[in-house]
Structure formats: structure tokens, C-alpha cells
Amino acid sequence: MSEVITEKATIVEAPAGYQQPGFFATSLDKAVGLARKNSIWPLPFATSCCGIEFMALMASHYDLGRFGAERLSFSPRQADLLMVMGTIAKKMAPVLRQVYQQMAEPRWVLSMGACASSGGIFDTYSVLQGIDRVIPVDVYVPGCPPRPEQVIDGIMQIQKLVGSESLRRRHSPEYKEMMKKYGFE
């Protein structure tokens, strides 16, 4: 995290802007991105062993709270980031889609581990071969299961996406087309 000043207090740096005594000017995109990326509310969708690593990630040793993401949202309505952790059976796929649909825009998806990303070792009739078959995914974290450090890296990738996202992206025709491809209107 290059933006973090590590000397005393941990405060994120201001985005690029124009600064003179008494005022600071930057674009709305950047100010909103700064706020969003440092207060991500994750929704854990943990179905198996990756969920255990996630517990370590949230606990004091790895402490995702340092990234402003310590407030887990167990309601999709208030969540920003859907973290899918573990094997998703085909029977679970409609549930996952519904949870995704219940989330308000803007929303991001992190796919943690081999199973969520590709079906993993469960190359079988009952397991969804990657959640990107039913919902769009922003960041994939490889591993079986990934160590918490890897998930932290994934969260930081998400933060990069969140911080640099244009406020118009969710209204763009490309985005709408992508959602249509997944069957979301």
C-alpha cells in the first residue's frame, strides 16, 4: 500500500488534486473512490475450508480491519463486496445468484480459492465449475485454500478497482451488456 503513511498514524493519502492554503480540489470520482475503497463492507459467502482461512483473515493476527473492511455485512443489501469462499455446488448456484442480485450497486465480487474460481479438485457433475459461470467476478485469489496473505492481496486488488472506478461505469453500455450476458437485467 504505497498510499499509506507509515510514520505514525495510519492515514491514507489524499488523491491527486490541487492544493493551496485553505482548500483542496480534486475530482468527485477520486474523492468517492477514496471513501469507498477504505470502507468496503464484505459479505462472506463461505461454504467450505476457504471460509476457515477467512476467519483467520478477520481475526487479530491478519486483521482485515486495517483495510477498513472489518465490518462484515451479513445482509447483501448493505454489502459492497461479495466474497465467495469455497465449493459452490450446482444446486447452490441459484442461491449465489440471488445473493448477488440482492446486493446494491456498486458491488464487487472476490472469488477465493480454486473451487470458487474453477471448481478446483471437484471436477464432477454436482459442482459448479467456477462461479464466473453464474455471476461476474472482479478478482480471483488462487490457492487451495489461499493463505490469508493472499486474500489480503486480493482485497488490495479490489481496493484498487474500487478506488479507480469511474462513477459512470455502472451506467456504461459495456457494463450493461456484461450484466445481460449473465442474465441480469
Place this chain on the structure above:
Amino acid sequence: MENLLQYIHDKLKAKFGDAIISAEQLYDFPVFVVKRENIFDIMKFLKEDTETGFEFLTTLCGLHYPENKGHELGVMYQLHNLPKNWRIRVKTFFPITAPEVQSVTSLFPSANWQERQEYDFFGIIFKGHPNLKRILNMDSMNYYPMRKEYPLEDATRDDKNDSMFGR
């Protein structure tokens, strides 16, 4: 009991005669193979007769032996007499073209979900079951995955994207 196999076999033979196809000791389990038509009555007798008293259905599972032509599919019931600690297995076989057997849900309520599972995985129709539908797999599945009729690696699958794995 010293010879549980003989004891139960004598009882079943006296009551059901030819319906008992075979009886043998497999490790520490007496195993009885019976005719499909009599499975419900035999299970009822084993449960309700005061001398046998197998009141607990430990488990129930489907079987598939593709090489046994004419009786490929089967169901295995494992029964337990809790006070006397007797345990036996009862098996019945039937052709895959008519995979039907009487449900024992009315005798053992625990058979409800187990019979649904065997319907789900083997396509065995349990006649008289109150709610025979898939339990573990998605309802849209149009085959019975535990039947031994599929290659280990199915080349026709289109739900696996191998482009990234180089297999």
C-alpha cells in the same frame, strides 16, 4: 447370539418360504437376499415380531451391479435390534428396466430422506413414498449419477473450461 444367521433364517424361511433367496454370513453381518415382492412384508415382520424386533433402520442404500443381467439394481437395508444388539442386512434386487420397490417409510420414518437419496442417485422408484423427489442434486438433473453407466472422464461435458488448465 451364537448363530444369528441361522436363527433369523429359520424364522424368515418359516414365514416367507421361497421369498428368501439366500442367506450368508459376510464378516460379522448376516445378509439375506429376498424377493422384491415381499420386501415390505419381510421388513414389517422383522420390525414387529417380538422375537426378531429389529426396530431400528441403521441405513438404507442403493446398489448397482451392471454385470448381473436381469437384476442390476438393488436396495440394501441394515437393521439393528437395539436391546439385543443384533445387526443384519436385507438386500433385494430387481431389473434396471423396472426399478421399483415398495417404500418402507411407513415402517421406518427415517427411510424417507434415505429413499429420496436413492431415488436421486440410482433412479429407484419407491412405491408408496410420500414425497419422492430429488434431495441432493438439482431438480433439473436428467440422469442418475451413481449408476455405473458413465465413463470416469466424460468427454462430452460442456460445463468444464479446460482452456486455462492445459489438460
